Amino acid sequence: xxxLAIYLMCGAATPELAEAAVEGGADIVExxxxxxxxxxxxxxxxxxxxxxxxxxxxxxxxxxxxGATRERVDVPLIPMTYAxxxxxxxxxxxxxxxxxxxxxxxxxxxxxxxAETDLRRIQLVAPTSTDERLKLAAGRTDGWLYLVTVTGTTxxxxxxxxxxxxxxxxxxALSDVPLYAGFxxxxxxxxxxxxxxxxxxxxxxxxxxxxxxxxxxxxxxVASLRASIDTTISV
Amino acid sequence: xxxxxxTYGEYGGRYVPETLIPALDELxxxxxxxxxxxxxxxxxxxxxRDYAGRPTPLTLAERFAPGKRIYLxxxxxxxxxxxxxxxxxxxxxxxxxxxxxxxxxxxxxxxHGVATATVCARFGFxxxxxxxxxxxxxxxxxxERMGLLGAEVRPVEYGTKTLKEATSEAIRDWITNxxxxxxxxxxxxxxxxxxxxxxxxxxxxxxxxxxxIFTAEGRLPEVAVACVGGGSNAIGLFAAFVEDxxxxxxxxxxxxxxxxxxxxxxxxHGSRSSLxxxxxxxxxxxxxxxxxxxxxxxxxxxxxxxxxxxxxxVGASDDEALAAxxxxxxxxxxxxxxxxxxxxxxxxxxxxxxxxxxxxGRGDKDxxxxxxx
Numbered sequence: 061x062x063x064l065a066i067y068l069m070c071g072a073a074t075p076e077l078a079e080a081a082v083e084g085g086a087d088i089v090e091x092x093x094x095x096x097x098x099x100x101x102x103x104x105x106x107x108x109x110x111x112x113x114x115x116x117x118x119x120x121x122x123x124x125x126x127g128a129t130r131e132r133v134d135v136p137l138i139p140m141t142y143a144x145x146x147x148x149x150x151x152x153x154x155x156x157x158x159x160x161x162x163x164x165x166x167x168x169x170x171x172x173x174x175a176e177t178d179l180r181r182i183q184l185v186a187p188t189s190t191d192e193r194l195k196l197a198a199g200r201t202d203g204w205l206y207l208v209t210v211t212g213t214t215x216x217x218x219x220x221x222x223x224x225x226x227x228x229x230x231x232x233a234l235s236d237v238p239l240y241a242g243f244x245x246x247x248x249x250x251x252x253x254x255x256x257x258x259x260x261x262x263x264x265x266x267x268x269x270x271x272x273x274x275x276x277x278x279x280x281x282v283a284s285l286r287a288s289i290d291t292t293i294s295v
Numbered sequence: 296x297x298x299x300x301x302t303y304g305e306y307g308g309r310y311v312p313e314t315l316i317p318a319l320d321e322l323x324x325x326x327x328x329x330x331x332x333x334x335x336x337x338x339x340x341x342x343x344r345d346y347a348g349r350p351t352p353l354t355l356a357e358r359f360a361p362g363k364r365i366y367l368x369x370x371x372x373x374x375x376x377x378x379x380x381x382x383x384x385x386x387x388x389x390x391x392x393x394x395x396x397x398x399x400x401x402x403x404x405x406x407h408g409v410a411t412a413t414v415c416a417r418f419g420f421x422x423x424x425x426x427x428x429x430x431x432x433x434x435x436x437x438x439e440r441m442g443l444l445g446a447e448v449r450p451v452e453y454g455t456k457t458l459k460e461a462t463s464e465a466i467r468d469w470i471t472n473x474x475x476x477x478x479x480x481x482x483x484x485x486x487x488x489x490x491x492x493x494x495x496x497x498x499x500x501x502x503x504x505x506x507x508i509f510t511a512e513g514r515l516p517e518v519a520v521a522c523v524g525g526g527s528n529a530i531g532l533f534a535a536f537v538e539d540x541x542x543x544x545x546x547x548x549x550x551x552x553x554x555x556x557x558x559x560x561x562x563x564h565g566s567r568s569s570l571x572x573x574x575x576x577x578x579x580x581x582x583x584x585x586x587x588x589x590x591x592x593x594x595x596x597x598x599x600x601x602x603x604x605x606x607x608x609v610g611a612s613d614d615e616a617l618a619a620x621x622x623x624x625x626x627x628x629x630x631x632x633x634x635x636x637x638x639x640x641x642x643x644x645x646x647x648x649x650x651x652x653x654x655x656g657r658g659d660k661d662x663x664x665x666x667x668x
Contacts, residue, residue: 096578097459097563099466100312110453118575143310144562148576170310170562186314188473193316211314212471 062289063087063204063260064251065240066267066282067140069094069108070122071115073271075129080275081267082133084282090167090262091129093122093141100142100169102215104265119149123161130162138182140167143175151179165202173197187211187223191230198235204260205231207241215265216246220253228257248288255289302487304602306595309486311466311565318473323488325393330495335388342384343499346417347374353507358626360643360650366516367654368504370528371631375410377656378500378528379481383410385496387418390477397421397476401465403430403458403524404587404634405437406656407481412446414479422446425464429456430586437660455580458524458590462564482525483594486565490594497531500653505535508651517647518543521655522638523555523608524588526597528655533606543647544606546597547638549616552581554593555601555608563591569598584613584664585633587656611637619643620658620665632656633664 065088066081068074078089094109094117101109117125122139129137139158146154146168158166166181173183173196183197186208198205207228209221221244231239241254242262251261263285270281302308309319329335343349351369359365370378390398398420402408408424415422424441428450431438441448454460462484469478478485483493501519508516519536521529523546536542548556558569563578571579571591583589600606611619616633619640624630631639635655642652658665 095576096454097463099463099470099564102467106453113577118573118577120575142562144572144576144578146576147560147562147567148572148574170312170565172309172311172313172316175308175310184313186312188314188317190317193313197313208312208314210471211473213467 062255062292063240064282064286064289065090065242065260065262067092067262067264068271069105069112069268070117070125071112074125075132076275077271077278078129079132080279081282082135084279085286086135086282088136088138089129089133090138090140091122091126093119093139093145095142095144098142098169100213102213102265104268105214108268119145123157126158126163127161136164137162138165138167139163140169142169143171151176155179167206173200182206184208185227185231187227191234194231195234198231198237201237204238204240205235206262207231207239207258208243209241209254210244212243214243217244220245220250224254224257248284251285252288252292255292261289302491303596303599305560306566306568306598307487307490308567309565310562310567311486312470314470315473315486319486319488321393325389326488326492329389329392338388339385347380347384348372349499350503353504353511356623356627359623363648363650364512365642365650365652366508366511367629367652368500368532370500370653370655371629371657375406375413376659377406377410377632378497378531379407379410380413381499381531382481382493382496382527383407383414383479386477386479386492387414387420390420390479391418393477395475395477397472398479399423399425399465399468399476400479400481401425401458401461402481403461403589404585404632405430405434405441405660406587408446408448409437409440409444411479412441412444415446416444423468424448425451425461425468427451427455427457427461430458430461433586433664434660435663457586459578466564482527483530483596484525484564484566484568484592490566490596493527494530494534494596497527498534500528500531501533501535504532504651512649514649515539515542516651517649518545518645519651520545520547520638520642521653522588522634523548523593523597524552524590524634525592526594528653530594530596532653533600537605544600545641545645546606546608547641548608548610549583549585549588549637550610550612552583552588552590553610554591555597556610566595568593568595569601584616585637587632587634588637609641611640615640617665617668629654630658632658633661
C-alpha cells in the first residue's frame, strides 16, 4: 500500500475537511500554517495562505486548528510552514506546542537540512540536490524523505516531472528511508505514476482548490487519488 | 556555507528551499574564484571606467547646508543614474563566468531593474524583471526604459504590489529556472553569499569617496550618511569606513519602513535580519513615498552593525525627504532621487561639520510623484 498525504491550509473548515480527506483515503494530512511570503509556493497555496491570514490564522489559531483536527481523525498530522513563524515562536517551543496539539512531525519549507539541526523534522530534497545533500537529508529526516519532484514551486503541472525517476534512483542508492513525492502532482494519473516510483505521494495545491468546494468534493477527489494509487504495482 | 552559518553575527544565513542550495554553493564557489582572479578585478575596473563613468565626482554642497561642509558622492552621475549599476555590472560578469545566460531580477524604484536591463543588453543576456504593479505606476519612466533596453517587465499584482512581492516572485522564478538562470539581486539582502557579493561590488563607492574627501580636506569625514532600504549604497559607503572608528556611520530609513529602527529579528527572502514583522513572524507592509525604500527587510550586515553599535540608524518622514529633495534642487542644481533625499534630510541636522553623503541616484524617475504632492 502506498501512502497518500493530503495538504490543507489551516482554517475554520479544516478539521471537517481533514476528516473528509481521511474518509476518502488519506493516510496523512499536512496542515499549512500560512506565512506572508511563502517562497516555495505557487499561486494556489499562496492565495490560500493570504485568505487564511486575512481570517486571522496566526500561529496560535493554527495550533488550535491542529488540535481540533486531531480530535476528528487518527492519521498523522504534519504542520507545514516557513522559518519565520518558528523564529518568532521559538523553534523548540513551536515543535513542542505542535506535538502537544497532536502533530506527528513538522515540515519547514525554507529550512535546509544544515540549518537548525536540533529541530527534528521531515527534510525536503529536490532534483538539484547533490548526492551529498541527499544523504545528509535522508540521515536526518523524521520518518520519510520528501522528494520535491520538480525544480520549482508548488502547483499543478501537465505531467509527472521527468526529474522524479532520477531523484528516486539516487535516493534509493543512498538510503533506506521511505520516499514520498510531492509538488506538481494533481491528477489520479500523476499520483499513480509517482506511486510506481515511491512509497508515498503528497497532493497539495489541487487538494486546496477542491477543498474550497467543501468536504464532499474533497472526499470524492481524495478517493479518486486513492483508487488510482492502489492500482499501481511496485517496481 | 549554510543557513546554520550566520554570516553576520546572528544574521544572514540561507533560509531557502533546498532546490536553491546547490545554486548558492555554485555561486559561492564562482564568487571566490572570481575574487582570486586578477582578470575579474581588471574587467570590473575597465567596465566601471569606460562604460559606467567611474570614478564619480565628489561635490561640496555649500548652499544646501551653509556653515557645514557636506560632500555628496555623486552616484547619481553614474550611467543609468544610480549606484545600482555597480552591482549589476559585477554580477553580470559573474553570471557569464558561471555560464548563465538568463537573468532575473526584482526592482522597486526601477533603478535596479534599469541597471539589470542595461547590463543584460550589454552582455547579450535574456532579462526578466519583476516589479510590483504599484511601483510600475509610481515609476513609469523606468518601466519604459527597461522595455527599450530589451527586458521583459513582469507586473506583480498581489499583496502590497511593491518590492517585497516582486522579490518573492523573482526568487520563485529562480527556483523554477535555476539551471539556466542567475538571480541578480539588487541589494545586500537574500541568502548567503548575496549580501557579501553586493557589499563588495558596491564598496567602490566608499573606496573612491574616502580617497576623494581626504584629497579635498586632508582628513576623513566626521560622519558618513546614506539612505537604507535594503541598504546597498549604505553598505558600499560604510565598507570603507568601518575600521575608521572615529567616523560616525549613519543610515537613514524611511520612517514608515524602518526595518532597523522598529523591526524585530525574522526571516525574509532567504536571510535572517531585522524586519517589519508582527509577533507571529508575519511580514508587515512598509510605507514610503520612495519606492526604493519601501521594503520591510534590510541587509543582514546592517542589523549586525546596528547591534554592535558601529552604525546607527535613524528615520526620515516622507515630508522631510520631499523638503530635502526640493532644497537640493533649488540650492545646488541637483535633483536627487527620493531615496537619498532621506539621507540629505538627516545630514543637515547633524552636529558634525564635515559630512559625507551618498547621493545614490538622480531624481528624474520621481518627478511625477513629487509634483503630484
